[in-house]
Amino acid sequence: MDDFQSGEETAFVVDEVTNIIKEAVEGSIGGNAYQHNKVNQWTSSVVEQCLNQLTKLSKPFKYIVTCVIMQKNGAGLHTASSCYWDNQTDGSCTVRWENKTMYCIVSVFGLAI
Amino acid sequence: MADRKAELERKKARLEQMRRERKEKELSKTRNVGDDSKTSVKSSGSDASGAEPDDILREFGISPAPEGSPATPKKAAAQSQAVKEVEVPTSVSHTTPRKVRLSVAKVNETSIPPRENVSYSKETQTIIADPVDKDGGRHGKSHVNDDNDLDFIENLEGSSSHAHQFRGHGHSHGHGHTHKMPHVEMVAPATTSEEQNKEHKKPVPELSEEEKKQILMSEGFQKFFDHSSRIVERALAEEVDIFADYSGKDSGGKDDEAMAGERLKVNRDFYDDKWSKHRIITSLDWSAQHPELLLSSYGSNEDATNVPDGVALIWNIKYKKDTPEYVFHCQSPVMSSCFAKFHPNLVLGGTYSGQIVLWDNRVNKRTPVQRTPLSASAHTHPVYCITVVGTQNAHNLISVSNDGKLCSWSLDMLSQPQDSMELQHKQSKSVAATCSSFLSGDANNFIVGSEECLVYSASRHGSKAGINEAYDAHQGPITAIDTHRVPGQIDFSPYFLSSSFDWTVKLWSIKEQKYLCSFEDNSDYVSDVQWSPTNPALFSSVDIMGRLDLWHLNHETEVPTASVVVDTNVALNKLRWHQTGHHIGVGDDMGRIYIYDVAENIANPKADEWSKFVRTLQEMKQQATEREEDSTLLGSAAPIR
Numbered sequence: 001m002d003d004f005q006s007g008e009e010t011a012f013v014v015d016e017v018t019n020i021i022k023e024a025v026e027g028s029i030g031g032n033a034y035q036h037n038k039v040n041q042w043t044s045s046v047v048e049q050c051l052n053q054l055t056k057l058s059k060p061f062k063y064i065v066t067c068v069i070m071q072k073n074g075a076g077l078h079t080a081s082s083c084y085w086d087n088q089t090d091g092s093c094t095v096r097w098e099n100k101t102m103y104c105i106v107s108v109f110g111l112a113i
Numbered sequence: 114m115a116d117r118k119a120e121l122e123r124k125k126a127r128l129e130q131m132r133r134e135r136k137e138k139e140l141s142k143t144r145n146v147g148d149d150s151k152t153s154v155k156s157s158g159s160d161a162s163g164a165e166p167d168d169i170l171r172e173f174g175i176s177p178a179p180e181g182s183p184a185t186p187k188k189a190a191a192q193s194q195a196v197k198e199v200e201v202p203t204s205v206s207h208t209t210p211r212k213v214r215l216s217v218a219k220v221n222e223t224s225i226p227p228r229e230n231v232s233y234s235k236e237t238q239t240i241i242a243d244p245v246d247k248d249g250g251r252h253g254k255s256h257v258n259d260d261n262d263l264d265f266i267e268n269l270e271g272s273s274s275h276a277h278q279f280r281g282h283g284h285s286h287g288h289g290h291t292h293k294m295p296h297v298e299m300v301a302p303a304t305t306s307e308e309q310n311k312e313h314k315k316p317v318p319e320l321s322e323e324e325k326k327q328i329l330m331s332e333g334f335q336k337f338f339d340h341s342s343r344i345v346e347r348a349l350a351e352e353v354d355i356f357a358d359y360s361g362k363d364s365g366g367k368d369d370e371a372m373a374g375e376r377l378k379v380n381r382d383f384y385d386d387k388w389s390k391h392r393i394i395t396s397l398d399w400s401a402q403h404p405e406l407l408l409s410s411y412g413s414n415e416d417a418t419n420v421p422d423g424v425a426l427i428w429n430i431k432y433k434k435d436t437p438e439y440v441f442h443c444q445s446p447v448m449s450s451c452f453a454k455f456h457p458n459l460v461l462g463g464t465y466s467g468q469i470v471l472w473d474n475r476v477n478k479r480t481p482v483q484r485t486p487l488s489a490s491a492h493t494h495p496v497y498c499i500t501v502v503g504t505q506n507a508h509n510l511i512s513v514s515n516d517g518k519l520c521s522w523s524l525d526m527l528s529q530p531q532d533s534m535e536l537q538h539k540q541s542k543s544v545a546a547t548c549s550s551f552l553s554g555d556a557n558n559f560i561v562g563s564e565e566c567l568v569y570s571a572s573r574h575g576s577k578a579g580i581n582e583a584y585d586a587h588q589g590p591i592t593a594i595d596t597h598r599v600p601g602q603i604d605f606s607p608y609f610l611s612s613s614f615d616w617t618v619k620l621w622s623i624k625e626q627k628y629l630c631s632f633e634d635n636s637d638y639v640s641d642v643q644w645s646p647t648n649p650a651l652f653s654s655v656d657i658m659g660r661l662d663l664w665h666l667n668h669e670t671e672v673p674t675a676s677v678v679v680d681t682n683v684a685l686n687k688l689r690w691h692q693t694g695h696h697i698g699v700g701d702d703m704g705r706i707y708i709y710d711v712a713e714n715i716a717n718p719k720a721d722e723w724s725k726f727v728r729t730l731q732e733m734k735q736q737a738t739e740r741e742e743d744s745t746l747l748g749s750a751a752p753i754r
Contacts, residue, residue, distance in 0.1 A: 076227030083218040094221055105223050 010060065012091030012110040017054065021095040021106045024049035034071045034101040043067045046106060054108065064109040071102050085111055237525040240482050336477050343438065350434035376675035376712045377663060380696065381435075383409070383428045383706040388440055391416050392424060394700025396449045397689035402457040404692050405431035406438065409706055410450035410462055423447035425462050425472065430696070430708060441472040443481050453524060454501040455508055463496025469512055471527060485527045492518055498549035502556040511551075511573070513561065517543035521573065536561065536571060538580045544569060547591055552623075553598035553606040560609055560623065562591030568611050570623050584621055586628050589614030593641045599649040603723045608730070610652055612642040618654050618664075620733070627741060629733040632664060634672050641687050647694030648718040650726040657684035661699055665715060667725045670733070674715065679707055 028045040032038070046067045054063050070077055083092065089112035097104045328334055383389075392411035400406040406427055413422040421442035429438045445464035453459035453471075460472040462481075469492070470481035485491045492514035499512045501524075509531065510522040517537060520530035536544040545564040552558045561569045561580075568584040568591055591613045597605040608629075612618045618632040618639055637658045645651035650667040659680050662673035679685060679699065687700040694716045697709045 070225070074228030074230065077225040078223070080220050080222040082220040084215055085218060086214055087216050087218060088214070090218075092218070092221060094223060096223060103225055107221070 010089050010112055012061065012089065012093075012112070014091060014093045016057070017093045017108050017110065018095055020053040021050055021093065021108060022097070024053065025095065025097045025104055025106060029069070029099075029102075029104060031099075033099075034069075036071075039069050043069055046104070050106065050108060054110075059110075060113040061110040062113060064107075064111075066107045068105045069102055070105075072098075072100070077103070079105070081107065083109065235523075235526075238483065238528050332477070339477055346434045346436060347432045350432060376715055377661065377677045377697075378710050378712075379679075380708040380710045381430070381433075382708065383407075383426075383435060383437075384704060385426065385437055385440075388424050388426055388437065388442075389704030389706075390414065392704045393702040394687050394704065394706060395447060396451070397687050397698050397700055397706070398451045399689060399691055399698070400452045400457070401454055401692070405429055406452075407689075407698050407706070407708075408450055408452055408460060409698075409700055410447035411704060412446040412448070412465075423462065423464055423470075425450050425460060427460070427474070428706065439472075439474050441479050441481070443468075443470045443484075448495050448497050449499050451499055451501065453510070455503075455505050456524065459524065461499055461501070461510060463492075463499040463512055463514075465495045467492035467494050467496060467514055469496060469499065469510070469522070469527065471524070483527045485522070486529070490529055490533070491520060492516075494518070497547050498561075500549070500551055502551050509556070511549075511559075513546045513549050515545055515547070515564075517546060519571075519573070532573075534573075534579065536569070536580055538567075538569060538583055544580065548593050550594050550596045550609065552596050555606075560594055560596065562594040562611055562613075564590040566590060566613065566615075568594060568609075568621070582623075582626070584611075584626065584628070586619060586631075587611065587613040587615050587617070589616075589638070592639060593643070595643045595652070597644050597649070599644065599647060599718075601649060601718075601723050603649075603727060605649055605726065605730075610642045610644065612639040612654055614638045616656075618642050625737075627737055629730065629737050630670060632670070632673075634662065634676075635660065640685060643688055643690055645694050645716065646690050646692055648716060649723055650718070650729065651694075651715065653688055653690065653697055655685035655688045655699055657686070657702075659683045659685055659701070661685060661688065661697070661709065663711065663715065666729050667722060670729070675712075677709070 024046050027049060029042045032042075047065050050065045050067075051063060054061075054065070068079070081092070083090070090110060092107060092109040094105065094107045097106070389409075389411055391414045394409055395412050396408075396410045398408045400408065406429055408425060408427050411424040411426070414420055421444060423443040423446045425441040425443075425447055426437035427439040427441075439460075441460060441462075443462065443464060445466040445468060447462040447464050447470075450460065450462040453461055458473055458475050460474070462470045462472070464470060466487060468487050469485040471483040472479075473482045476482055487493070492512065494515040496512050496514045499510060501508055501510050503509055508524075510524055511519065512522065513519045513536070517535055518533060519536055520533040522530050536546065538544055544561060544567075546561045547564055548562045549559055552560070557574055558570065558572050561571055563569065566585070566587045566589055568587070569580045570582045570584070571580045572578050591611050594609055594611045596609045597607075599605065607623045609621055609623065610618055611621065616633065616635045616637060616639060618635075619628040620630045620632070621628045632654075635654070635656045635658075637656050639654055639656045642654040643652060645653070648665075651663065651665050654662045654664070654673075656662075659678050659682070661677045661679060663675040664670075665674040668674050679701065683701040683703055683705070685699050685701050689698045690696070691698065695711055695713070697711060699707045699709060701707075
């Protein structure tokens, strides 16, 4: 039991985090079209929601959450990231969400304490 | 169940342990000042665990909590918190000595591709009003911008010299241009222009040389003169000929009789002393809208220096006059020309310099109204092939130059090609194109003949754009190719002919690599070959010994059905069938065009001509396969006879 629990605690569970992110994004910008004056709020709310849900997991992790919202204008975008950490315990997860007018890319990095 | 009980027991033991340790900590709390977080954890933990041992038991009944469900993570968190509380003092000591193995993680990439913007734009170019050329800018009104005054005057003389009736009426004036004006006025037969000339009568005695010149140069006068002199010439020629008609035709005046009766007979010839002398005829084309008009383009006249290098003339076979209907010229020898199929007034020419020029017979100008630029975006090598493909509403001018570049143009906009591509065959070898022909009814697929003795089939668009296949059998540069285009119940469009410097004409199908039949009756370079537009089994070829051959494949495939030698001193360069299939226009290298009449019994296809031709082709295919077998037996690469 101890091992089972410790397994749960000290590893980054990608699926769980993905779900959290998806819910946060859907909740914040779900059916909306891109509006320049509201984007500010949206990015903040996505990040906050994600972080809240993640902390609620109460895992011994440090979290870094980033959110990019890009209007669909025909431009291309390319981002990349890499990390130097303990592959056994740390992990990251990126969710790419889109609707007709915008893209939203959220990345969560979890580093075990 | 037993396992569960055992685990329950274990849990209970742990809980008791936790309680004990909690008490210890509470005691040591006062001692431990530094760790506020720990105490808070402890206190919250203690609160939580105080309330929850029962909960823990309960939840353990629920035990393997699925991840992601909101309720259980909380409890699991609480659980883990409780456990953590135990472990915190120990875990603190654990974390620092715990081995941390760091390594670089995989790169996380996100990519959103840009959107491709497809746009379409069309431009039209306006005609430049006043081209400035090597003669210096002429003042706008004059239409003979690139000519000298002298040219114009010579032309006057030239055209009126043919109207020798004028002289015959006793006006023996000199050739000074001042005498031209009264000359025209006083002529009786020119009834159509007489009324207009009366106006000129009055100012004539009062005008000075300068003023006369001005009038001559004026646009109105030149238009009038051009138009009316044409009509007058025709009328005059016509008069003479009404008598000569029957006697001339039947008396076999020319001595170019065919061996077997009158299969090929010379009807007339076209030659202009000024414009076509000593010039090789580089291309011929019949007009689609006016079947009596024949366009011929000429190369340069090496003997004369002051004349334009490139000339295109339009002749008329309907009337007996033997001067060209229209004269066009440009600065560079015209290598290929054609009527713009869907524009009755436009004439296109491809020149030696790579420029494509457009003449318009509505404008009273002999120089091109539009030209393509001489730049790398267009052609920089001689343009040997130009064709107009497409339909009335959607057509393009396709030009292929000697460096293998194919450009497609819109006739409104010659300042840049709509599309261009390089014709390359394997290992980026450019095709040195000398002739091209589009497949019947197809604006996309065509065949090209080159100087490298190869014929290629190619496409303009599509997945197979560019050169597709090469047909290799000739031993000399290809001079002409022609695709079959006789409409009928059976379609022979895959078949094409090629003529070359190797003295042969070969018949191919685009679907086969090897030729079907080789016609080797000539004893010198074969310069042109063309299918008849009406008879599927008939084609004609010319060679540089002055020979014009007519091959009727349903009768005979070894020798021509009819053959005629135009003149042993002359090399025939181009031939073109008339749309009716009854006349052939043949051009030589001295600037003379001969119009031959083809006997009706040969020119007209019989009802069974198509099916007979199918049989002929089958026989040829059989012979071709036999030939292949022979050649493989002999071990030679290509059959040589």
